[in-house]
Amino acid sequence: MLIDGLQCGDFRRDIFEQLRDGGFTCVTNTLEFWGGAIDSLDAIGKWLDLERANSDIMTIVRSVADIKQADANGKVGILMGFQNSGMFQGRIRFPELFAQLGVRVVQLTYNIQNDVGGSCYEPSDSGLTRFGREIIGEMNTYGMMVDCSHVGERTTLDAIEVSQKPVAVTHANAASLKPHPRNKSDKVLQALAANGGVMGLAIYRNITPEAACDTVDGWAEMMARTVDIAGIDHVGVGTDAGHYVGTPELDWMRQGLWTRSEQYGAGSKVVATMPPPPSWLSDISKMGLLHDALTRRGFSAEEVHKLTAGNWLRVYESNFG
């Protein structure tokens, strides 16, 4: 089994084929970065069409039982996720409705502050707002996992404290291994572990140590060092792989509708465009190399399973079993 806590971009049929060939059991996708409720409904509708058009190789999953069924059928399971909470539009009643529509993962903020809390790029992080506390309560009740990737440190710590269910950081790395605002401090990782959560480790060059981009063994080593910080039960895979993400798509992700000025997201003026994938990961289907690399690094079969799938299954079970 191989579970990826987050991917984004344009999922065409060849991507589903690569995911199947790469042995992916379940992938959380990104239905929206900037959309409100209507855009989010549009996105869900499109994914239901995409599922019908590719039903021989993929299936939308809504529960752990669905994931296991997809695995048994040799299909890639897609867990519907959002990298922002704009779909709620300030409404306490919307998590229940979007949960009914199959949404299982919602990141509290993307790159800018919203009505729920502060983002990792905000100069001052408000922490979780009163509405944010209400929304997490609803998400807990209706089986929607809280994702704190891209979320500011203070808001993340608040969310971990408030949430009655384990919280996820679906796609980031440890800041102590690669200093970057998008990455998570040891303090966050330890709080996340104490709450029972999981961080999925990324392959996105802008937030990943160079050695982890050079070889799969380097990436396995990064995973091992993150395990040293958070514990064997609290680390997973969350590649942040972006499919068919060119400059227009990257500009949209970074600028959305909030600014006319150039933005670099996790990049910088020097690294403004989409960086290449890790040298060892020419396409996503190579991700399956990770199992052997973790074994070479000295993890037992049971530990390899936890890191590549089992930890995600556990937090999924807790959130929307």
Add this chain to the structure above:
Amino acid sequence: MLIDGLQCGDFRRDIFEQLRDGGFTCVTNTLEFWGGAIDSLDAIGKWLDLERANSDIMTIVRSVADIKQADANGKVGILMGFQNSGMFQGRIRFPELFAQLGVRVVQLTYNIQNDVGGSCYEPSDSGLTRFGREIIGEMNTYGMMVDCSHVGERTTLDAIEVSQKPVAVTHANAASLKPHPRNKSDKVLQALAANGGVMGLAIYRNITPEAACDTVDGWAEMMARTVDIAGIDHVGVGTDAGHYVGTPELDWMRQGLWTRSEQYGAGSKVVATMPPPPSWLSDISKMGLLHDALTRRGFSAEEVHKLTAGNWLRVYESNFG
């Protein structure tokens, strides 16, 4: 059993109590007249809250099995319906999503033309549009019953022809018994019957013969004469009872956001305000008097069941069993 094809207004707890005392098994409510998708999601969310607050006496039903379960539990079943199709916002993918959220009855138009077709008050009825045909296909696929109350004659006949499932006129009367643009011609009633549909008969004074407002036997007589036109399998109850509908609510129903000018809906300049209920129906809990009146009129027990519940159950089964 007593099934009401349509009620509207503000359902407070005392209304649920009256419905329970009146022996109502299932009532289709009106979540919106003029709302788009967001308003409609808001309305669904509020009804889920209303259900939690009144779960001892009412329950939202989504299938015929749910209706039978509610009946067995002595609770009033509420079937979620809309008196307009604005929630779709021109989107072919939205019927599937709103069906997932439990919406089971959607009227194609309210009092004015929309992107689906023409209303009964429009000087020229366009008939069903291309989008209307697409939407009915989706409604048939995902278990949402087409309602042609308030819909223009040509659009209604088109909808009956296009729909692969029986169509409803949830709340109207026969125009040959009470001439009025809101009521349905014998031609429509016969087409509706041929398609297997049902018309629910109303108690709203503006569209109901005077004798049917005077006594329950008069109303049973109107039902018998409608059976002569449409057949015993195609007539039901659809009171159009409006709870706590005062002048502001009536103005909203009639003017919505589309006009500043005074509108009279089914009324007129002379009868501009909300007319009183039928003399025999001081409150909705008296509706149960109908069973005995139908028996006095000469209907058998089996026929009384069809007219008060069985015909609705049959079209519900066909549409969203």
